[in-house]
Amino acid sequence: MSSESSSRASILFPLPLPEAFDYLVPEGLELGLGDHVLAPLGKRMVHGVVWGLKPGPGERALKSVEAPMGGAPLPAGTRQFVDWLARYLVQPPGVILRSVLRSAEALKPSPxxxxxxxxxxxxxxxxxxxxxxxxxxxxxxxxxxxxxxxxxxxxxxxxxxxxxxxxxxxxxxxIDPPYGIPDPEAEGLSLTMLQAEAGGVLRRLVRAGGFQAALLDGVTGSGKTEVYFEAIAEVLRRHPDGQILIMLPEIALTAAVLSRFEARFGCAPAIWHSAAGPKVRRRCWREVAEGRARIVVGARSALFLPFTNLKLIIVDEEHDPTYKQDEGLPYQGRDLAVLRAKIEGAMIVLASATPSLESLTNAQAGRYVHVRLPARPGSAVLPQVDTIDLREHPPEAGRWISPPLIAAMVETLQAGEQVLLYLNRRGYAPLVLCRACGHRMTSPDTQSYLVEHRYTGRLVCHVTGFSMPRPKFCPECQAEDSLTSVGPGVERVAEEAKHLFPDAKIEIYSSDSASGADLVDRMERGEIDILVGTQIAAKGHNFPNLTLVGVIDADLGLAGGDPRAGERTFQTLVQVAGRAGRAERPGRALLQTHQPEHEAIQALIAGDRDAFLETEMMAREALGLPPFGRMAAISFQARDVQAVEAAAGRYAAAAPLTDGVEIWGPAEPPRALVRGWHRRRILVRADKAIDISAYLRAWKSRVKIPPSIRVTIDVDPYSFM
The missing domain is CATH 1.10.10 (Arc Repressor Mutant, subunit A)
Known part of the structure; x- marks a missing residue:
């Protein structure tokens, strides 16, 4: 513990409380900033963190700190991160602290x-x-x-x-042994001239020290991982106690990155994500807090770990929408990573083949160093991309794979090569309805269609998790055997592929059915002929013998009112097409579409990313949308529809009148009923110069909402459902 002591300590608790509370420090107890303590809160003892120290006993009678809890103090950078996020996200600081204090057992020495x-x-x-x-x-x-x-x-x-x-x-x-010490001098892969130049830029930024931001912008398969490994090695050389965080958008990518990391640096890094067990998280949290974990590979929540000397953050696939958390505490992991790097005086590398408009805008403005990798190494080239106009080449009735795509699959399989069929829709069919009365199967108390999963014989709600056996009778009209499946999911596409190619080895890769690293390994070894996958198959995988990608529905992401729909569709199609032809054999991608003239699809075919992004930027700038403006969403939920409408209306009426701010709503979102909770939403658009967080805090202070109404403020929303 620090020798610094005081008569009063401000204790912040990991609870939705508005501020830290003052307590007396018992005589003889020395406390330092960041120390973990037990203190009385109501009738119970609660784990809190010393957030401030003040001289004198104060004017009010105060309760006393009960006892220190031990463990490494929460570092100053982490505490500053909590305070800044509370202001930016318009949340009580204790809610942010709750995301930091994930493992109380980690405060104790290892058993x-x-x-x-x-x-x-x-x-x-x-x-x-x-x-x-x-x-x-x-x-x-x-x-x-x-x-x-x-x-x-x-x-x-x-x-x-x-x-x-x-x-x-x-x-x-x-039981929780220390992690291995990575070796920066271990031999890595030989770099091409372009990769070596990009790696040299990142090494120079590391040597410059302090906060530095770089956008590593490389086409799919260009070797971005090996390039940012150069930055990691330089940090390891220059900072014997420096720590590094590598963020990934999907847990499924962790195994592939770990194997590449061990091959490059000789040991496994620490792991942090929601699927890791309590023992794994306890060990990681303790070793990070004690400064012994040099490198952490984790999901977005790894940003909240108590790093003692963070020197580098890598955000891989920085464009990926899964970095945005919508449930619980809403935040955008990529943006928070930049903030954390700035607070810690660390370097950050944002890596992607399809960078977000936000990151590209920052690079164009000179706020980020723009590092480009425009080509794949060796003889590998980018795949040829073509469209199949479904208006001219429709599949057979009840089928989803068009004749031109079938012909391409025949040619590919006869050459001994692999096929990826991509459809970002889980299950067998997205809708089940009654032929007799038209009834659509929906989740109870939720405006969400039930998705048929034929392999399990169940109907599943992908919003709430509700599941039921597929009924034999229509629940509305009681007609027998009248329920029919509408539309395709990956299971239905796999069934069709099996019908077309009965001798082929076919597997499904989705969050429902994925067998993890084993499936990826078998695909890499060429033991699978046709892989039918959702978006999980489009991220970060390297399948050397995959030469054909068929996109079943290239229009899927273009519908709806999401202002990022075009950008996301373009990014997804580039990523999935980029799985083809990553080795010596050339690849191609065929996009089935009813809208071949759409600018996102046309840009992909022409290989003209810059023209598409310029069009997107012009449209966003004209409307004042991110990255040229600010947005926020205020969501209301209640069991009673009239109560939620009244609360949302009172909140909207209390909005401060400010130039450069537009208020839209309240209105029903597309999913207006979820788990029996009625929902209403207000959208806020503000000019970029306006501090939207301060505006939202001032607005929130004007309204008192009853506890029966759930109110969520989301700065920079990504989901409009």
Missing amino acids: TETLYQVSGTEAPRMTAARAAVLDAALALGEASAADIAREAGVGAGVVKGLATAGALTTISRP
């Missing part, structure tokens, strides 16, 4: 386990059971009593008896 190994001392009274234990211990090396006993086929007491007799040596080892 230990007792292991045994053969000592070489002869055991007295040798028996058959003891001999079996010694043989098992010799074969296993260091092992627990349970493992040795299981191997020997005896009880654990025999193992412990041999330890007491001296024939086995006991070893106490932490």
